[in-house]
Amino acid sequence: MSFAHLWQSAIARNPLCVGIDPAPATLAAWGLEDSPEGLASFATTMLEQCHMEAWCVKPQAAFFERHGAAGIAVLESVHRIAKDLGMVVITDAKRGDIGSTMDGYADAYLNPARPLATDALTVSPYLGTDSLTSVCKAAEKYGTGFFALALTSNPSGPQVQHAQNNGTAVAAQVFETVHNFNESVGAPLGGLVVGATIGDAARKLGIDLGAFNGPILSPGYGAQGATVEDLHTVFGNAFDKVFVNVSRGISNSGPKKIKHHIRTISSEIRGEAL
Numbered sequence: 001m002s003f004a005h006l007w008q009s010a011i012a013r014n015p016l017c018v019g020i021d022p023a024p025a026t027l028a029a030w031g032l033e034d035s036p037e038g039l040a041s042f043a044t045t046m047l048e049q050c051h052m053e054a055w056c057v058k059p060q061a062a063f064f065e066r067h068g069a070a071g072i073a074v075l076e077s078v079h080r081i082a083k084d085l086g087m088v089v090i091t092d093a094k095r096g097d098i099g100s101t102m103d104g105y106a107d108a109y110l111n112p113a114r115p116l117a118t119d120a121l122t123v124s125p126y127l128g129t130d131s132l133t134s135v136c137k138a139a140e141k142y143g144t145g146f147f148a149l150a151l152t153s154n155p156s157g158p159q160v161q162h163a164q165n166n167g168t169a170v171a172a173q174v175f176e177t178v179h180n181f182n183e184s185v186g187a188p189l190g191g192l193v194v195g196a197t198i199g200d201a202a203r204k205l206g207i208d209l210g211a212f213n214g215p216i217l218s219p220g221y222g223a224q225g226a227t228v229e230d231l232h233t234v235f236g237n238a239f240d241k242v243f244v245n246v247s248r249g250i251s252n253s254g255p256k257k258i259k260h261h262i263r264t265i266s267s268e269i270r271g272e273a274l
């Protein structure tokens with residue numbers, strides 16, 4: 001099934017994307033070892049607790065890569081278990097390189113025949129928008145997806161993303177590249193990453209997120225300080241295509257509170273009373 005269909009049906013059920021970020025501090029808070037076994041235990045519990053509550057998960061590759069081949073094997077199993085549980089998987093590896101190398105990353109993650117195959121990959125367009133060409137081709141070929149960093153949640157993102165290039169902000173060029181790709185393939189396979197912490201930066205840069213024709217992944221809620229009000233400020237009428245990513249805000253208080261946090265945060269972002 002194409003990523004276009006997968007994300008639309010997941011977001012309609014729950015706009016929360018649960019981050020699977022087995023950072024050393026989080027493993028310690030769970031009483032787990034900082035080892036491949038600790039990662040596997042953390043990730044399996046997270047996925048079990050998410051089942052039938054949230055429909056989108058985002059494993060953070062960095063924390064699996066720390067453990068080398070054994071950690072990557074756990075990431076592969078996270079992809080497999082999440083798919084078996086019917087979830088959409090966005091793998092957060094933020095790849096970005098010259099075209100021939102990006103062909104390798106696109107094949108590794110977006111070709112369903114590869115061991116690390118996933119539904120969608122986060123990618124960095126900050127080598128220039130041509131670094132997105134390979135993922136666009138792979139997405140079109142396989143019906144998989146990608147999220148390009150547009151306006152990130154970290155404080156110094158504006159140094160690059162707000163810079164003007166012939167009167168157009170760099171982030172606006174990323175927006176246009178992904179928007180045009182979706183239009184050319186006639187399916188919303190390309191997404192944008194827009195942090196919940198950016199305030200009204202998109203509007204100020206002339207970026208109309210409401211007009212965007214794909215999904216938006218928004219990190220920053222919770223541990224990075226963004227609130228529901230911030231989400232409304234940033235997204236306005238674009239809210240229905242936003243996956244709100246929360247990682248530490250769900251996992252940091254240990255394994256017993258996962259479901260509680262998922263339910264509470266889901267209700268908050270949907271504007272429902274519990």
Ligand SMILES: O=C(O)c1cc(=O)[nH]c(=O)n1[C@@H]1O[C@H](COP(=O)(O)O)[C@@H](O)[C@H]1O
Pocket residue numbers: 019021060092094122151152153154193194195219220221222223224245246247248249
């Ligand atoms: O692409 C991302 O997911 C991402 C982009 C961004 O601008 N900011 C950001 O925090 N992220 C990721 O989103 C997650 C945020 O985690 P928490 O702050 O713990 O909810 C981490 O895995 C980050 O790497």
